[in-house]
Amino acid sequence: MSESLLFSPIALRGITSRNRIWAAPMAQYSAPESGVPTDWHLAHLGGMARGGAGLVMTEATAVEPVGRLGNADTGIWNDEQVDAWRRITRFISDMGATSAIQLAHSGRKGSIRHRGTPLPAEEGGWQVVAPSAIATKVSPNHTHSPATRSQRSLPPTPTPRAVRSTQDSKWSRSTPRTAT
Numbered sequence: 001m002s003e004s005l006l007f008s009p010i011a012l013r014g015i016t017s018r019n020r021i022w023a024a025p026m027a028q029y030s031a032p033e034s035g036v037p038t039d040w041h042l043a044h045l046g047g048m049a050r051g052g053a054g055l056v057m058t059e060a061t062a063v064e065p066v067g068r069l070g071n072a073d074t075g076i077w078n079d080e081q082v083d084a085w086r087r088i089t090r091f092i093s094d095m096g097a098t099s100a101i102q103l104a105h106s107g108r109k110g111s112i113r114h115r116g117t118p119l120p121a122e123e124g125g126w127q128v129v130a131p132s133a134i135a136t137k138v139s140p141n142h143t144h145s146p147a148t149r150s151q152r153s154l155p156p157t158p159t160p161r162a163v164r165s166t167q168d169s170k171w172s173r174s175t176p177r178t179a180t
């Protein structure tokens with residue numbers, strides 16, 4: 001009997017995945033404020049590699065602090081995070097799987113709680129940034145449309161600070177979010 005396509009290797013550019021079972025990115029809402037991946041992420045991603053997946057993708061991982069959706073997202077903007085990721089990707093590789101990362105920037109949809117409500121400054125919320133100073137019309141988790149948002153008296157989505165250049169987007173220059 002011929003081998004099923006699902007379980008046959010696939011080569012893409014310089015990478016060969018041992019099969020076509022790829023784990024989709026799944027936010028864990030489990031990182032500390034630092035954005036450094038922990039044993040949780042090792043168990044979550046490593047377990048799928050050990051289970052036989054061909055490729056294991058990280059959750060949406062922010063490229064700068066203001067690019068996180070919430071304050072329990074993983075990040076990859078400093079060396080401490082890179083070292084922690086390296087431990088995880090080494091394990092994935094040791095299990096014979098390919099590791100991949102979903103690089104993410106939340107833009108105007110950031111600074112929210114798990115359920116999509118804005119994260120207040122006193123709980124670590126921040127000034128969101130975007131190409132234009134236009135607030136998002138949809139809730140990041142899509143469960144609160146503008147209509148249900150007003151019905152439930154949810155706070156409006158924040159207006160982002162417009163970023164005009166890559167230098168301007170430097171996270172160290174971002175200002176704390178002020179209550180509106």
Ligand SMILES: Cc1cc2nc3c(=O)[nH]c(=O)nc-3n(C[C@H](O)[C@H](O)[C@H](O)COP(=O)(O)O)c2cc1C
Binds near residue numbers: 028058
């Ligand atoms: C718990 C959970 C977390 C998720 N987090 C992310 C994420 O970080 N990034 C993303 O692009 N999709 C995320 N998704 C969406 C999944 O990656 C996937 O696209 C979705 O579950 C549909 O997959 P399916 O078409 O194979 O059913 C998440 C899904 C779940 C269930």
